[in-house]
Amino acid sequence: MSQVIVKKNDVVKRSDFGYAPFDQWKWRSYDGTAAVSIDKFIADHQDDFIFVGTDSQNYTKHRSCTFTSVLIAYKLGQGGAVILHRDKTAYMPHLRQRLLMEAMRSLEVAMYTSKRIPSDSIIEIHLDVNQSLKFKSGQYKDELVGLIAGQGFSAVVKPDAFAASRVADHKV
Numbered sequence: 789m790s791q792v793i794v795k796k797n798d799v800v801k802r803s804d805f806g807y808a809p810f811d812q813w814k815w816r817s818y819d820g821t822a823a824v825s826i827d828k829f830i831a832d833h834q835d836d837f838i839f840v841g842t843d844s845q846n847y848t849k850h851r852s853c854t855f856t857s858v859l860i861a862y863k864l865g866q867g868g869a870v871i872l873h874r875d876k877t878a879y880m881p882h883l884r885q886r887l888l889m890e891a892m893r894s895l896e897v898a899m900y901t902s903k904r905i906p907s908d909s910i911i912e913i914h915l916d917v918n919q920s921l922k923f924k925s926g927q928y929k930d931e932l933v934g935l936i937a938g939q940g941f942s943a944v945v946k947p948d949a950f951a952a953s954r955v956a957d958h959k960v
Contacts, residue, residue, distance in 0.1 A: 808875065814873060815829070817870075818858075820872075830904045833905075834905055835906075835909075836868070838859070838898075839859075839862065840894045841913070841914035841949060842857040842893045842894045842897075842916070843855070843856055843953070844856070846881075852878065853878065855893060856956045856957075857873045857874075857956065858955045860951055884928055887915075891913075894913045894915070894952070895935070898911050898913050902941075912941070912943075913942065914952040916957070917949075918945065918946050919945055
């Protein structure tokens with residue numbers, strides 16, 4: 789994990805917001821009982837629609853933040869399959885920081901997957917942000933959608949972002 793040095797009022801504090809490199813992520817079945825190879829999962833779902841999403845939850849008591857990323861493969865009329873990766877980082881006091889981390893994690897999954905499926909396959913990245921400015925996350929929508937679109941992926945936000953706001957959220 790990488791170290792981030794934060795300088796505030798000439799006091800240097802070290803905090804660890806990094807996470808394990810993608811090739812070290814541990815993927816599990818959606819119920820969490822079985823280890824799953826992401827490569828086998830992708831190979832088994834070459835012709836499916838792919839949805840990627842990440843959600844997080846800060847835990848003040850433990851000063852930690854748990855992230856859950858999901859990879860969903862869906863075949864029209866036949867249902868879908870889900871695998872997930874979950875890990876913890878240091879507590880993230882700023883919503884923007886947490887949402888950017890969620891987007892970056894989802895982007896890593898999408899980039900990895902896109903290299904292993906046909907080029908005409910559909911991959912959507914679902915972001916756990918609202919369209920409306922009535923919600924705190926809404927102020928970051930354009931920034932996060934731009935980040936995803938800038939990498940060539942389709943970005944979906946609430947209420948249609950089920951991979952992040954329902955599937956990953958259920959397992960955080």
